[in-house]
Structure formats: C-alpha cells, structure tokens
Amino acid sequence: MKKIVFYLFLIISLPSCIxxxxxxxxxxxxxxxAYKLDEFIPFADVDYKYVLQPFDIVQIDFASSDPELVEGFSFQRSQQMGGIGFGGGVGGGGGGSDPLYMNGFSIDEEGYVEVPKLGKIKIGGLTEDQAKDLVQEKINIFFKEEVYVRLRMAGIRYTTLGEFNSVGVKIIYKNRATIFDALATAGETSLLAKREKLFLIRQYGDGVKIHQINLNDRALLASPFYFIQPNDILYLEPMKIRQVGTADNLTSSLALFGGIFASVLLIVNLVTGGI
Incomplete structure (x- = not known):
C-alpha cells in the first residue's frame, strides 16, 4: 500500500514541477x-528603421532666438512637458500620465499631421529624421531667420498580453528600449509563462509580421529583436500547468495538488484501516 501512495504522489506532483x-x-x-561572460556581443545589423504610421503621436517643437517668430506654430499648452520621463527613465502607461496625447500631434489615417500655419504635412511612412527635415523645409518658407525644428515620437508605446504580471498598453520614455526594458515595465513575466516562446507582433508599414523570441537564450542579445519598436505587441503563452484547475499562479497549483494528495491519502487510510 505504501508503494501505491508513493506512486500516486509522484503522478500528482510531476505536472506541478517547473x-x-x-x-x-x-x-x-x-x-x-554561445557567448561567454564578459565577452563582447555586437548588436544585430538591422536595416529596417521604424517609420511613422497612422495614429502615431509625435511631438513637434520649434525654437528660435526670437520667441515671437515661433509662437504661432505651436498650440498653447496648459502645462510644460517637463513632467515626463526626466533623464530618459522607463515608465508605465497609466491613465492620465501621458500629456503628449493631449498636446502632441496625431498622424491621421492618411499619414498627415496638421501643424498651425503650416497646414497638413504628410509624414506617415517617413522616419523621425526624414519627418523632421520635411517640417524644417516647410517652416523655412516662412522665415529667413533660423528656426529650428525638433520632432520625435511620444515615447515607445507597446502592448503586453498573456502571462505578464501587468498587461495592457505600456509607454517607455526613451529613444531606445530593449526587450528586457519592456519586461520590467510590464512587471516581469509570471512563473507560468513560456519564456522560450515569446511572440512579438511587429508593424512594417503596410503589414505585420509575427516573430518568436526565446528569452532563455543568450543569443537574443545579438538578435534584431533585442530592441523593441513603437506599436510592438508582446504575447506570452502559458505553460500546460495552467490547464490544471483554475490556478492563477504556481503556488495555487501546488496547493491544489496538495489538497488532492491529502484526499487520496485519507481515502487510502480509510480503506486500509477498514480491511
């Protein structure tokens, strides 16, 4: 009978081991x-650069030695932008934490952005640098004096789904962010996540591609997907242990198996005691 109990315990506990x-x-x-510790790992040579897409939000600022020259080219802002991401820090996408949504310039579905006095300018399909140069050309028509343009994305927005501790739309206020920045902003993965099978859904102008990433593999550091891009979607599948009961985490799963084992042990004791 002890052997039966042992095998029952082994069968029940095996699925709960990770x-x-x-x-x-x-x-x-x-x-x-294979990359050894302290070995230099070069970044992947990626030809593709993110291009601005419909519904992106960009920040466009103008500067001149004469503030009156550029005053009419910007919306009157009720608050300064300095409250966002000082020092290039990483931040989440909590409600009310993104004034650029209200004060930035939104690209419409045809790729145009409307700037006061300059009118509609098509920057969709351009990189940040190309869009900045185009806006600079437009404003140079108005002034012989030097007026400088700064154009940039309103942070790196991406979405997390599946086995993250925090799912939803996230924002990182940096010009460049790694996949691990994205994981940290999302509160890390849960213990039940298939870290060897992270799906990255990336937009490429006219369409999307689904890429599979292995977070367990050090080769990721030299991968073209080590850096995330705006509008990326990250999806993590759950392990099969998630299918057992309705446990939301490993601790709950172990408690469930422990309860089953205790019940089986009680039944065995009753049966053997009654014989």
Missing amino acids: SNKRITYLQNLSDST
Missing part, C-alpha cells in the same frame, strides 16, 4: 551562438 531551465534568462542554449 525546471529552472524553463525560467532562467540568457542561458547558452546553442553551441553555435
């Missing part, structure tokens, strides 16, 4: 792409 290999980041999983 090996460290499945939850440890940046392992050397491939001999061909």
Whole structure:
C-alpha cells in the first residue's frame, strides 16, 4: 500500500514541477551562438528603421532666438512637458500620465499631421529624421531667420498580453528600449509563462509580421529583436500547468495538488484501516 501512495504522489506532483531551465534568462542554449561572460556581443545589423504610421503621436517643437517668430506654430499648452520621463527613465502607461496625447500631434489615417500655419504635412511612412527635415523645409518658407525644428515620437508605446504580471498598453520614455526594458515595465513575466516562446507582433508599414523570441537564450542579445519598436505587441503563452484547475499562479497549483494528495491519502487510510 505504501508503494501505491508513493506512486500516486509522484503522478500528482510531476505536472506541478517547473525546471529552472524553463525560467532562467540568457542561458547558452546553442553551441553555435554561445557567448561567454564578459565577452563582447555586437548588436544585430538591422536595416529596417521604424517609420511613422497612422495614429502615431509625435511631438513637434520649434525654437528660435526670437520667441515671437515661433509662437504661432505651436498650440498653447496648459502645462510644460517637463513632467515626463526626466533623464530618459522607463515608465508605465497609466491613465492620465501621458500629456503628449493631449498636446502632441496625431498622424491621421492618411499619414498627415496638421501643424498651425503650416497646414497638413504628410509624414506617415517617413522616419523621425526624414519627418523632421520635411517640417524644417516647410517652416523655412516662412522665415529667413533660423528656426529650428525638433520632432520625435511620444515615447515607445507597446502592448503586453498573456502571462505578464501587468498587461495592457505600456509607454517607455526613451529613444531606445530593449526587450528586457519592456519586461520590467510590464512587471516581469509570471512563473507560468513560456519564456522560450515569446511572440512579438511587429508593424512594417503596410503589414505585420509575427516573430518568436526565446528569452532563455543568450543569443537574443545579438538578435534584431533585442530592441523593441513603437506599436510592438508582446504575447506570452502559458505553460500546460495552467490547464490544471483554475490556478492563477504556481503556488495555487501546488496547493491544489496538495489538497488532492491529502484526499487520496485519507481515502487510502480509510480503506486500509477498514480491511
């Protein structure tokens, strides 16, 4: 009877075990792409640069030695933009924390942005630098004096779905952010996440592609997907253990299995005691 109890316990507990290999980041999983500690890992050479797309929000500022020259080219803002992301920090996308939504310039569905006095300018399909140069050309028509233009995205917006501790639209107030910046902003992954199978849905102008990323593999550091881009969607699948009961985390799952095992043990004791 003791053997029966032991095998029952083994069968019940096996599904609840998660090996460290499945939850440890940046392992050397491939001999061909093995990177030792302190070894220099170059960034991937990525040809594609993010281009501005419909419904993106950009910040456009004008500067001149004569403030009156540029006063009419900007909306009157009720508050300064200095409250956002000082020092290039990482921030979440909480409600009411993004004044650029109210004060920035939104690109319409045809790729145009409307700037006071300059009218509609088509910057959709352009990189930030190209869009900045185009707006500079437009404003140079009005002034012989030097008026400088600054144009940039209103942070890096991305979406997390699935086994993240915080899901939804997130914002990172940096010009460049890694996949680990994105994970940290989302409160990390849950223990039940398939970290070897992170799906990244990325927009490419006229369409999207789905890429699969292995967070456990150190080769990710040299991957073209090490840096996230605006409008990326990150989706993490749950492990199969999620299918057992309705447990929301590993602790609940273990408690569930413990309860089942205690019930089985009680039944076995009753049966053996009655024989």
